[in-house]
Amino acid sequence: MIPISAPLTKITLLGACLMLFSACDEAREHEEREEHAQTSEHSINPDQRKILHMDVKQRHHVLTEMRQLLASTQGVLEGIAENDMEKIAEAAALSAPKAPKTVDFRMKDVLPPDFRQMGKAAHVAFGDMAQKAQNGASKEEITMDLANTLNTCVACHSTFQVSVDD
Numbered sequence: 525m526i527p528i529s530a531p532l533t534k535i536t537l538l539g540a541c542l543m544l545f546s547a548c549d550e551a552r553e554h555e556e557r558e559e560h561a562q563t564s565e566h567s568i569n570p571d572q573r574k575i576l577h578m579d580v581k582q583r584h585h586v587l588t589e590m591r592q593l594l595a596s597t598q599g600v601l602e603g604i605a606e607n608d609m610e611k612i613a614e615a616a617a618l619s620a621p622k623a624p625k626t627v628d629f630r631m632k633d634v635l636p637p638d639f640r641q642m643g644k645a646a647h648v649a650f651g652d653m654a655q656k657a658q659n660g661a662s663k664e665e666i667t668m669d670l671a672n673t674l675n676t677c678v679a680c681h682s683t684f685q686v687s688v689d690d
């Protein structure tokens with residue numbers, strides 16, 4: 525009995541050992557994969573700004589307004605460079621609070637109060653710029669106003685990002 529079963533036991537034991545080792549290996553690999561997934565998830569989404577959840581239409585609405593704000597900024601700057609107060613007034617008025625592309629009351633439920641506050645501040649500033657340009661303000665004054673207004677763009681962009689929910 526012994527001479528036959530000894531090698532068999534050895535083989536069984538060897539087999540069990542191998543299985544055990546490979547099970548350990550698998551467990552270790554799994555652990556490593558998980559760790560890796562966590563780090564890469566972190567590196568995929570480094571954007572820690574507050575997320576505004578919107579549908580595609582709402583996002584389009586906000587971004588259309590944003591592009592107008594950029595266009596107004598460009599126009600005001602060009603007006604300053606050309607010493608053209610009319611151009612400044614026209615460009616700034618396109619981002620005034622009542623301008624067509626300004627986000628309206630329908631977005632109230634989507635946008636948090638601090639967002640609306642900064643948005644309003646930017647529009648009011650452009651409205652004031654338009655008025656000032658028509659009422660004989662100096663280029664320097666308008667330049668200072670534009671610089672201050674751009675602080676609001678910077679502050680809001682550092683705080684929020686938009687995410688589209690399907």
Ligand code: HEC
Pocket residue numbers: 587588590591593594597638639640642643644646673674676677678680681684685686687
């Ligand atoms: C009240 C907050 C707020 C203010 C103020 C603001 N922005 Fe934005 N802006 C945003 C958000 C939020 C986005 C979208 C960011 C994202 O894609 O996640 C954005 C996006 C943009 C874009 C990209 C548009 C596109 O089509 O992708 C431009 C350009 C832009 N803003 C310009 C401006 C300029 C210029 C000003 C100031 C004169 C300004 N914004 C002021 C919040 C703001």
